[in-house]
């Protein structure tokens with residue numbers, strides 16, 4: 001037997017031993033859990049009988065409270081240890097199938113021999129031998145595995161820097177407790193395993209990459225020094241993957257202070273949320289909070305306006321209606337200059353000019369906007385506007401109290417009393433009887449009955465008004481925003497289409513419609529006046545696909561999560577929305593004012609084969625910096641088709657071939673949802689295909705037809721681009737690049753009429769042409 005085989009046998013023996021121990025531990029835990037569960041059920045059952053309830057006098061009441069406290073503390077202690085035992089059990093279950101993926105032998109300076117460190121998704125400590133049989137990949141010593149080749153190496157431990165020699169680095173593939181592959185490598189992370197992993201079929205959900213994290217990705221995952229970490233990287237270089245492993249790392253490192261709900265991920269759409277939802281649970285962690293910026297805007301403005309979604313905006317721009325004037329308006333409204341103009345505007349409002357609305361009750365004006373304005377501007381101007389707004393709310397509520405009292409005698413109140421529900425009447429009666437015990441009037445006394453009922457009716461009638469005042473409904477947000485768009489007062493000199501921008505904005509506002517580009521600035525200017533509703537509990541915010549965030553959105557997130565560190569990940573070459581500034585992320589440093597901002601650039605792309613990356617990077621003006629990972633496949637195919645029927649037939653045949661080859665996730669990517677629907681309708685009778693135009697749908701295996709912008713962030717085994725002749729305008733270059741980079745193994749681009757100018761710019765030896 002060769003030494004390597006012997007070595008593999010030795011390793012398999014160790015795997016067997018570890019798994020055996022894990023099985024024993026699991027049994028013990030199950031027994032312990034059974035006992036605990038019984039304890040909890042017993043305590044819950046006896047909770048009130050074990051507690052001495054005696055409320056006769058003050059001393060007894062104190063004793064009772066103490067008794068309840070003691071019981072509930074006991075209960076929660078048992079529940080706590082039950083939960084942590086359950087978590088451990090889940091971890092053991094995962095380790096039992098694949099206990100680790102790596103081993104390093106590290107000889108610390110001053111030690112006689114090297115320590116063998118096995119690395120897995122969680123640590124496993126063996127009490128009898130007082131050793132870690134598996135180290136968590138996030139433990140300080142595990143960073144040696146990702147960061148160093150053989151030879152001198154060091155890592156940062158809580159006690160300081162530890163130096164020594166890395167003598168061995170071994171990677172394992174272990175499935176169902178069997179070693180199916182094993183490689184020794186001298187590099188940081190050997191390419192063999194990565195080749196194997198990347199060659200697999202795409203999954204409908206993203207996988208964790210802990211076994212093959214690259215050194216440059218590890219720098220993102222383990223960064224602890226920066227409050228603003230910006231990651232710029234090519235399509236498929238692992239930005240999303242690194243972000244998710246970073247969440248897992250932070251949850252592990254700061255486990256005493258941070259839980260999953262202290263971390264928020266902003267992603268491009270809900271489908272993407274479901275696509276990444278499995279990574280953290282796979283690593284034994286709970287998912288962070290996931291949201292989209294649109295969800296935030298809808299939550300705050302959805303009741304008052306019909307808001308255009310980013311997808312609706314995209315559809316319009318991709319249709320014939322999408323003119324360059326609208327694009328210019330969108331860019332203007334997302335610009336840093338507009339943001340600064342809004343700040344200047346808000347400053348002037350501190351002295352005068354805030355538009356207020358009359359406060360109305362039952363269609364009658366009860367407080368005039370002029371009175372509100374006078375009150376607001378009578379307050380000390382040294383105080384902030386949000387503080388004065390809060391004082392104004394308090395003042396209006398006081399005024400409403402007086403008005404409410406006066407209303408009680410009005411005829412409408414009497415009418416409402418007649419309509420009162422019987423149950424309400426009885427409840428009020430009981431309340432009054434209760435009060436009566438203490439010498440108040442009786443309900444039988446007619447005048448006091450009337451008083452109670454009219455007070456009740458008016459209180460209920462004013463309730464929603466009071467609540468809306470607390471939400472600053474007296475602020476005329478529409479006029480506030482509209483005032484920015486005066487034809488004779490250009491906010492920024494070099495906007496050519498200023499008059500059109502003004503007309504369109506004012507027209508939309510009149511209809512209570514908010515174009516997507518107006519929603520965030522309008523909300524922003526409102527919040528500058530009333531104060532941002534912030535969440536200080538959140539400690540880390542991740543923004544994925546950040547190239548499509550406007551400066552407004554960044555500024556918003558910063559204010560809403562004032563204590564959070566930001567990790568911002570994006571690729572400027574994939575800026576597909578018109579509001580994307582196209583600027584580098586360097587403006588974020590000034591905009592966000594965070595400590596130690598750092599930028600990391602990732603250049604190596606892992607998703608697609610070398611041939612696909614070489615082709616896609618040539619679609620960009622400056623794509624040469626993107627480095628493909630060395631995994632080979634077929635060259636992309638450019639297929640010219642003459643007629644629509646031919647196009648559909650060719651797509652159908654191609655997809656059939658791909659299915660025969662074993663590809664499981666296949667996408668026919670169209671430009672718009674409109675085109676997707678059309679293509680789907682024509683394909684569905686001859687092909688098992690699904691239409692994916694709803695961003696709330698979850699991503700599934702099989703063949704899908706999907707619009708370009710929804711495919712952002714996800715990947716497929718094989719991609720067919722439907723009619724690339726549709727991508728003609730320079731502003732669609734990045735959209736075209738984005739859709740082509742979704743392919744892992746195969747890419748075919750069809751076109752019907754005019755060739756796509758971006759392909760024409762690519763060198764002919766990078767693709768095959770099929771006529």
Ligand SMILES: Nc1ncnc2c1ncn2[C@@H]1O[C@H](COP(=O)(O)OP(=O)(O)OP(=O)(O)O)[C@@H](O)[C@H]1O
Nearest residue numbers: 209212213214235236237238239240241606607713
């Ligand atoms: N170190 C790695 N080991 C294994 N697979 C990796 C690694 N890094 C990235 N990948 C794989 O590469 C693919 C692309 O990764 P990911 O989606 O994170 O890239 P991205 O930079 O977010 O891409 P895009 O900008 O195009 O959305 C995924 O399949 C991911 O699993």
